[in-house]
Every structure is written in C-alpha cells, then in structure tokens.
Amino acid sequence: MAREKKQRRANGRRSPLAAAALIGIGLLMTGGLYAGASAAVASTDETSSASAHANVEDGEKLFQANCATCHGLNLEGTETGPSLFGVGALAVEFQVSTGRMPMQMQGPQADQKPVQFTDTQIQSMAQYVQSVAPGPDFPSERVLDGEGDVSRGAELFRINCAMCHNVAAAGGALTEGKFAPDIQDTSALHMYAAMVTGPQNMPVFSDMNLTEEDKRDIISALVYQQEAQAPGGFTLGSLGPVSEGLFIWIFGIGGLIAAAVWITAKSN
Template identity: 75%
Template sequence: MVREKKRRSGGRRSPFAAIALIGAGLLITGGVYAGATAAMAATDTKTQATAELTVDDGQKLFQANCATCHGMNLEGTGDGPTLIGVGELAVEFQMATGRMPLQMQGPQAPQKHPQFTDEQIRAIAAYVQSVAPGPTFPKDEVLDGKGDVAHGAELFRINCAMCHNVAAAGGALTEGKYAPALTSTSALHMYAAMVTGPQNMPVFGDMNLSDEDKRDIISALLFQQDAVQIGGFTLGSLGPVSEGLFIWIFGIGALVALTVWITAKSN
C-alpha cells in the first residue's frame, strides 16, 4: 500500500504545469507570428513606396514642400531662386544633404539630416528634371574611386584647396560663409558639387575639369578619407592656425610654468 502511494504521488503533475505549458506555446507562436507579420509589412511598404513614387508623386511633394519658395512652375520667388535648368543632380544634392528645405535665411545653408527619404528625393528630382532638364547623375565608373589618386590630389590642390584646405578639412570664407569639410562626403555629392556649384562653389564644367579629372579628384578624396592619420595629433588638419594656437597655449604656457617654478625654487 505504501509503495502504491509513492508511485501515484510521483506521477502527479501540478495543475499549473499545463497552464504554463499552454502559455509558453501561445507566447512563442504569437512572437513568431508578430515577427513574420512585421517583416512582411515592412517589405510590402518598401515595395509599395518604390512602386508608387513616380514623377507625379514628385510633383505633389514639390508643390507641398518646395513651391512656396521656388514657385509652382520652378520659376522662383523672392524667397528662392528658379530651378529651371538646375537638373535632378542639384536637387538630389541639396535635399540629400539636408540643406533644403531651408530652415531660415542666412549666409549659407547648413548641412543637416535630410527631411525626406531617398525615394521621395529621387521622385522630386525626377519631376524637376522632367520640367526643365539639367545636370544628371554620372556613370558609375566616375564614382568608383579607382582613378589616378596622385593626379587627383594635384588637381585638388590647384582648384579646391584654397577654400577646402589641402587636407579637405574645410575653411572659413567671407561674410560668415565657409567651405565644408570633405572628410565624410560621398562620391556622388563630390561630383554634384563640382558640376552644379552649390552655395559659393564655382561650377567646374567639362572645359575646366573633364569627367576623368573629376574621377581622379574623387578618388584622391576617398583615398584620403580611408587613409590612416600618422604623425601625432592632426589638430583638425587646419594647418598653422591650430598648430600655432596649440604651441601658444601649451608650449609657451609650459615655459611660463617652468619659469615660475624655477623662481619659486630659487627663493
């Protein structure tokens, strides 16, 4: 009788075990279903956005967000220049770098996080290109970074370093304007800047720099972005300004401190 009791008590299961097992099964099933649904929804949304964003969608986006300053027909207003002839390359550059839409008037439009998705920007650019064609996107080989780095560095020093600094670290211009740093700029935006001449930058047409020259400059800048900095602190790569300030503060400061210490010791 005692042995039978032991066997029966050992074979019993708690009533909460079945509940816990059912709950775990429901939780796992629900998690898998939710994950699969979210993945499918994201894929559908992406496909739908890509399929729906046409030139007509670009026109609607332009009229809702850009026409206030640039006019309903790209003719420009007192608050913004005309976009006739600027082309899709300029539109992509200005919007993808966050310079447009402009938040406030100033000496220069600052770079910031873009307010539109890549698909929306391409749609608006396609609309502008369809109304008044202009500079368009280059061939892939121009942006591949496989040009002549040495020749590109020489061209950069001759044509660009006076504003962007020889190390592409950027620099100040007149009246609150500035040449931005190129240390993280993409190849497409380097090309777009040379072709469209945004802000205070001049336009480098084929008569100034051929596509092969532009490819070499882009290759040199991409090489410089990936290069390992050697020789100690770069100090922003701003040349004698930051270097002189460093020497003045730390070098002369150390000499003054040493002089004070020697004088105190002698007394």
C-alpha cells in the same frame, strides 16, 4: 548468323526518329524558356515604368508641400528663392540629402543640417524636377569608383579647389560670412554633384574645365585621403600652422609657465 545480326543492330546507332524527337523536344523547351523570360522582362519593365511614374507624382506633391513657397509651383522661382529651371535631379539630391534644403531661414549660404526626408522621398523630388526642368543627372558608377589616378587627382585638386577648401579638404572661410565646407567626409556622389552643379559659391566645372576623367581622378584622390591615416599623428583640424601654433601657444608656453611657477613655489 542470326545472333550476329541482332548484336550488330543492338550495338549500332539509334534510329533517326529518336534523334529528331530529341531535337524537337530541345527546341520546344528552348522556345518555352525564351517566351517565359521575355514575358518576365516585359512585366518588370512595365512595373518599373509605373513605379517611376508614381515616384514623379509623389515628388510633385512633396515639392509643392515643402519647396514651392520659395521656388514657385512651376519651379519658376520667387523673390525668396531662385528658379530651378535646368538644375536637374543631381542638384536636388545634393541639396536635400545634405540637409541644406529646405532652408530654415535666409542667410549668407545654406549650411548642412539633419536631413528631413527619406532616400525614397529625395529620389522622388529629384525625378520630378528632372521631368519638369532637365539638368545634370547622376553619373556612371565608374566616375565614383575611386579607382582613378590619385596623384593626378591630388594635383588637380590643389590647382582648382584648394584655394577655398584647403589642401587637406578641411574647408575655409570666404567673404561676407560665407565659407567653403569641410569635404573630408563627403561622399563621392556629392563631390561629383558639387563640381557639376556649383552649389552656393562654388563654380560649375563643366567638361570644358574638368573632363569626366579629371573629376574621377579628383574624387579618387579625396576618397584616398579620407581613408588614409595621418602620418603625423593628430591632424588638429588640418589647418596647418594656425592650429599648430595655437596648440604650442596654449600647451607649450602654458606648460613652461606652470613649470616656472612650480619651481618658484618650491624654492620659496
């Protein structure tokens, strides 16, 4: 009987005190991990805030050294450069990261040239302008993902953009020495920035004209066109009958003339 009772105790449940101890240890570990994670997140937020503040200060110094001559110390503009009130971070990133700004000289429009600043410096100037004169800011990643409706985007591009940029996005001439640039290699961010900020002679497409979804579809169509191979072989600049006719005139007729001269020389 005594052995049977011992076996029952040995094979029975654990003491209630052991379960309470395990629960307490679990709560202590969970609380400690939560407190540590909260402190780490708070520290990261403080570091990010300090870094952003430092970037704005750096951007102000860069702006005063490279942009204030034309745009004014307070972004108010001068006789040689427009005011930047309301342009926002997106316009600064577009103009500076494509080399259009700073301009080397006054002209019909600012053309692309080698970029003079690093990405960090460009972001610093963009944050500074955004802090002083808020305007259009960077879009969500979804707008730039290239996963929109390509067919619908191509139709919207033909209706709203092709008259200047060419149906193949190869660019085209405008009046008074101005031109619509080639956007066959333009990034998705810069496509969006151009639609929202309206650089040079391009109109601004607000959400009343083209919704965010419309812009996403247009960007998707252009990205698809950039990645797709030309089914007809050489694109010849994608300028249609102009370049194709010139090719035939030079090489086609030139080849016929050369053949005629050769036949005549052989007969003589």
